[in-house]
Amino acid sequence: MLFKVSMNVRLPHTMPREEADRLKAAERALxxxxxxSGKWRHLWRVAGRxxxxxIFDVADSTELHDTLMSLPLFPYMDIDVEALCRxxxxxxxxxR
Structure with a gap:
């Protein structure tokens, strides 16, 4: 299944820079x-934010949920998900 996922990251201003850098590096690697692997098909930055x-290509909403929850920045994200069909x-x- 294809899903459009919008993610807005809100790191606390009080988070130490070293911790933020560590989370960002782990996020990038994952x-x-x-x-x-083909599960994260497309990734676009939103200009100015x-x-x-x-676009994620996963078996179902449970796999998407588990994937999103595994992201290191997940606790600091506002996420909006929309299922897509042809x-x-x-x-x-x-x-494509």
Whole structure:
């Protein structure tokens, strides 16, 4: 299943820089592994915000939930999820 996931990160201003840097590095590593596996299909930054819009390709909503909860920055995210399905007017035969 494809899901559009909007993530807005809100790190506390009181968080020590070293802790924030450690979390960001762990987040990057996991996000890149998930992209290599094909589960995190697309990742776009939202200009001017510490936020992204992503497309996930996972078996179901439970796998998406577990994946999102595994993200190191998850406790500091506001997340919005939308399930996607093919539009009948799409000219593509795949999920590009």
């Amino acid at each position: 996000a890149q592994d998930l992209q290599r 510490y936020a992204n819009v992503s 539009h009948p007017s799409s000219i593509h035969d795949d999920d």
